[in-house]
Amino acid sequence: MSLARNGYKVGLYEGRPDSRKTCIYQGKSIDIALSDRGWNSLERIGVRSDIKTHAVPMSHRAIHSVHGEVSILPYGREGDAIWSVSRGGINDQLLDFADDEANITTYFGHRLADIDFETSTTTFKVANGTELVVESDFVFGADGANSKVRRLAQSLPRVSYSKTYMQQCYIELNIPANADGTHQLDKNALHIWPRNDLMLIALPNSDGTFTCTLFLNFSGEPSFESLREPQAVETFFATYFADALPYLDNPVDSFMAKTAAPLFLVQVFPWSFNNKVGLIGDAAHAIVPFYGQGMNCGFEDCAELDALIGLYEHDWDQIVPVYEKSRKENADAIAELSKRNFAEMSHLSGDPKFQLRKRIEAKFSNQFPSLWTPLYSMVTFSPDVMYSDALRIGDRQERIMEQIMSLPNIEDDWDKQIIMDQLLCFASAEFGDKS
Amino acid sequence: MSLARNGYKVGLYEGRPDSRKTCIYQGKSIDIALSDRGWNSLERIGVRSDIKTHAVPMSHRAIHSVHGEVSILPYGREGDAIWSVSRGGINDQLLDFADDEANITTYFGHRLADIDFETSTTTFKVANGTELVVESDFVFGADGANSKVRRLAQSLPRVSYSKTYMQQCYIELNIPANADGTHQLDKNALHIWPRNDLMLIALPNSDGTFTCTLFLNFSGEPSFESLREPQAVETFFATYFADALPYLDNPVDSFMAKTAAPLFLVQVFPWSFNNKVGLIGDAAHAIVPFYGQGMNCGFEDCAELDALIGLYEHDWDQIVPVYEKSRKENADAIAELSKRNFAEMSHLSGDPKFQLRKRIEAKFSNQFPSLWTPLYSMVTFSPDVMYSDALRIGDRQERIMEQIMSLPNIEDDWDKQIIMDQLLCFASAEFGDKS
Known part of the structure; x- marks a missing residue:
């Protein structure tokens, strides 16, 4: 959509039928989480409020113990929330928006058969069995975790890949x-x-x-x-x-x-080939759902591309390498975080000590917001902090909180000023203004 | 060879001709480094001294600066050395030893075409064009970094893979x-x-x-x-x-x-399929050559398997899962170390500060051998230390040495007792007997 708004003629080729006319999501009703990175990206193309109409805010975790007790753990500060949207629903809304763009033409039932990575000439198998050859200046593979574009690219020399x-x-x-x-x-x-x-x-x-x-x-x-x-x-x-x-x-x-x-993660590099074909979204970086960032990260790819088109004034020889470098680093960071968060959700979140740690961090962060934003909030509610920085800062916070949590009687003393003072001492040394 | 010594009938199938009769190593004369892990493994099958006859010991690095100065940096303590052997030479020697084993039959010019991973039935294309179907209890894919066994296994469900x-x-x-x-x-x-x-x-x-x-x-x-x-x-x-x-x-x-x-690394998991097919050596864990451990790690796989056959008295239902778990962890560690060592060799080794750090570590390690074995020595000269432990301990040493190297005037003071005392203080806190 941002390509179209930037004046490019966009052909959107989808292998499946139109999801607004044919149900294609059987067993894939999975809800997805939208948070600030996603909202910011949607804002860039002016559809934030329309999407928000159908989204349900979740301001906290409700953690159910095996005995049936429920603990409430806020996601962030007062007013922070992540939003539940249906996968099919948001897709259909975005397709409606695409229909309204004069520069976008959408083709359903066009299944990608081949790409020439030198010329970005693509061949599609159309539903009636015929083949269609399409010429274009640049092809984006936005075809998801099992991306055909990526699979075709894997036969090129020196393409690193992991699943x-x-x-x-x-x-x-x-x-x-x-x-x-x-x-x-x-x-x-x-x-x-x-x-x-x-x-x-x-x-x-x-x-x-x-x-x-x-x-x-x-x-x-x-x-x-x-x-x-x-x-x-x-x-x-x-x-x-x-x-x-x-x-x-x-x-x-x-x-x-x-x-x-x-459940699998996919990593690949490069994300672009001869400056004629590129990867974006899950095609470039499929992650696991435990940080609720899969869609947000994909949308952020689009926002970054949009920003770079402006910054480099449509010079794709500059845009593509910068897009690839900056997004790859961030996609790798959120991949790592998404893996780690399974343990955090399934194991730690049931642990009273872990919940206590979250409360101490939240209290400290409220007192000293410029010194400490908890990792979860950096990832989820701080779109200005890159995923890669969040990962790095989070690891430094982790070492400090390990020391705090190993203080004797932390369970009893956690709410006392002395703990905040101790944390302030550690955090100032690590994150304070060094000037 | 250790399988044969343990009483198993082994068929060794090689796609290429016999390297002792046909030159197959054009452009691949690359020398490989053998060190203590490799020697220990060769000792288990009694061929250590025969191989050593053709090996050249390298006791130190000779680092050539761009101006032509040469710095000498020992690899370990007095008497420690890594050994240069030719790839073709050691292969041919090992084939000669295999010929002497009654339980081993070697087939050259047998190219693997397919494997049934349920039954371990293998199909080979023979040089004359015919196909040969071979039944066996277990198949090991020891077919190197571009392993066909592994490529066939990748089509099985839930096989993680990275290149x-x-x-x-x-x-x-x-x-x-x-x-x-x-x-x-x-x-x-x-x-x-x-x-x-x-x-x-x-x-x-x-x-x-x-x-x-x-x-x-x-x-x-x-x-x-x-x-x-x-x-x-x-x-x-x-x-x-x-x-x-x-x-x-x-x-x-x-x-x-x-x-x-x-230059590439390959990681894969699992290493075994239905307890009928397994991967070993580079087929399971191709790494880059910068730690000189590729062959050593592969030989260590064999030694571990040999040890487990004894420990579990030929019960392959127990042997295979333990082999896979223990070797995967260690292979991942040496993969990480091999990647990092490119920077160490190509960048750091030319840096006077890095060379100084090595000298401080060597001196400290000589004074307190039970507290500190430098990472390189753990990997290369300490086969009793697992790669995974070496990586973990090395990362903790790294943090300590960063503190030491950031002491003021370290360039002038490094040889003074006060530096050794400071290092002793840090190392005792980190690695000392906590009992």
Whole structure:
């Protein structure tokens, strides 16, 4: 869209049919989280408020212990929230916006068959079986985690590539709305049932339902592989998620019927080839969903490109190398953070010591906002801080908080001034103005 | 070989002809470094002393500055050395040893076509064009960095894989022997001409020659891509390697004639499939040559397997998962170290501050051997320290040495007792007996 606004004629080629006319998201109703980076990018193309209409704000985590107690842990400061949007919904809205752009023409049912990376000539297989050859100045592969553009590029010399699977796979479950259309659980929370190697989460939808995701090891005990019988699955839910069972819609049948989907990260370099073909979004950097940043990072790619087009006055020989370098570094950082956050959500978030640490950080950050923004807030609510800086600063904060948390009697003393003073001493030495 | 010694009937299938009858190493005369891990593994199968006959010990680095000064930096303590062996030579020797084993049958010209990963049934294309189907209990893919076994395994579900190219590529050059068969340069050194992003090294051969490797960026300035004319290549050598020029055999012609080979790392997981097929050596973990550990790590895989066969009394259901877990962790560690060591060799080794740091560490390690073994020595001369532990300990040493090197006047004071005392204080706190 920003390409079109910058005066380029854009052809948008999609292999699947138009999702607004044909349902293509079966089993992929997965909700996605939008936060400040995403909103800023959408603002650049003027669609922020339209998208926000259908989004549900989540201001805090609701952490459900195995005994059914619920702890509330805010995501940021008062007023901060991450937003739940439906994958299909936002896609359809963006397609509507694209239809309104004179410079964008959209072609559905055009499946990419080949690219000439020297000339950016592309060949598409059209639904009726014919082939279409398209010439253009530049091709962006925005074709997602399993990008065909990227797979074709892998046969070029010296293309580095990695695909890393996590032990966990996932299936989606559902919590229906109350009869009156209201939510059965706190609708302004992202609900987490953290159980170490496995975890259930629930994100609110605007229609009163929750979309839940169960993350569970592929093999081992318990796992998607080991849970083969309905009876065993029932016992599994009763053991780990007793307090969620009254809300879930037929979890045992859903578990038996669904195929667990893998979780993987993709990294690749370069992101551009002969200054004729480039990668963007998940095609360049598929990550795991545990930081809620996948879509935000993809949107930020677009915003960065938009900014560079202005900065370098449409000189693509300058734009592309800078885009590639700056976004690659940031995409690698959020990939690392997204991996780490599985442990944080599934293991640590259930740990009282971890929750205490978050409270100490929040209190300190409120007192000294210029010295300390918690890592989660840097990533989620501070779009001016690059992911790569957030990762670096977060690692330095981690070392300081380890020292704080190892102070004797921290559980009793955490709210006392002496702890804030100690933290101020460490943080000033590490982050204070050195001038 | 250790499989055969453990009583297994081993079929060794090689796609190429017998290297002892047909020259197959054109352009791949690259010397490889053997050190204590490799020697220990060779000792397990009783061939250490035979291999050592043809190896040349290198006890120190000889670092050639751009002005022609040479600094000597020992690799370890008195008596420690890494050994230069020729790739073709050791392969041929090992094939001779295999011929002597009743349990090993070797088949040359058998190119792997397919594997059934459920049954470990393998299909080979034989030189005359026919196909051969082989049944076995277990197949090891020991087929190197471009392993066909691994490539076939990548189509299985949930196989993580990465291939990472370095910016540098390489070509081999040669320094001939003197007329009387002696070496033109110090023969007990690994010679390094470190020039930041590029580097020349020379390893001694037992025939008086040196095999040299030029590492240079693929693109940019200067690079294999930018140096297209003999005149430019001559200027390049004169600029960066003036003191090596009198020794090198026709470097400009060689440069022009040779195709630069890429440098890459491969990581994969799992290393075993259905307990029927496994990966070993470079097929499981191709690394870059900068720590001189590629062959050592592969030999260590064999030694570990040998040890586990004994420990678990031939129960492969236990052997394979333990082999895979323990070696993967160590292979990842040496991969990381091998990447980092390019910067150490090409950039830092020419830096007086870096050389000083090495000297301080060596001195301290001599005084307090139980508190401090330098990282290089842990990796190279301490086969009882796992690569993964060496990496972890090395990172902790790094933080301490950063503090030491930032002491005021360290250049003047480094040899004083106060520096050793300071280092003792830091090292005792970090590594001392905590009981």
